[in-house]
Amino acid sequence: MQTLSELGLAVAQRRRALGMTQIDVAKRAGVASDTLSRFELGKATDFGARKLLAVLAVLGMEMQYSLEGHAGSLESLAREHGLRR
Template sequence: MTLPSKNIDLAVREALPIRLGRNIASRRKALGLTQADLAERLGVDTETLSRFERGKHAPSLMTLERLAAELLATCAELLDEAPATVTSEAHEMEALIGGLPQSDVVFIRRSLKALRDHLASRAKGN
């Protein structure tokens, strides 16, 4: 049995933060969030989030778990080889209103419903 060389081990250790960072950035962008938005939700500096996304720094396990929750993903998806993607418009909408006070969420739902009803009645009139 041959042991992996130190160079291969180093390459593997460096690849994980880069892959994680790429997946965080991809998921964040797919959800329409800015780095500032996500950093605020996590309670970290924008520069810290930027370091995560560039693979310069790996988040703690607790932060990784919070990142996954904010990005509507699992930790496994963020660590996966393939970038995580938004699976439905409902997830995207959930991400957009996540973290808002409940009164704002209620307002958004009412507004969306009123807009839907308006557009439906307009379509009937054509």
């Protein structure tokens, strides 16, 4: 995922897959349901780290990061550089 909008869509998909409403998730995460709604729609102008981590925890999700250019398997890196294994 590259953008906050993409992350919002992933959160919405996960929430629906779990059969949870925005109100359920918002209450458990301690955020306003309208804020969660805007986030899922990609319209949140400010969705801080505390809110994001709380929502992800409720949904059983977590964030991972990687250094730019250092992510991926050896196979994907080889393809990226036009090499074959």
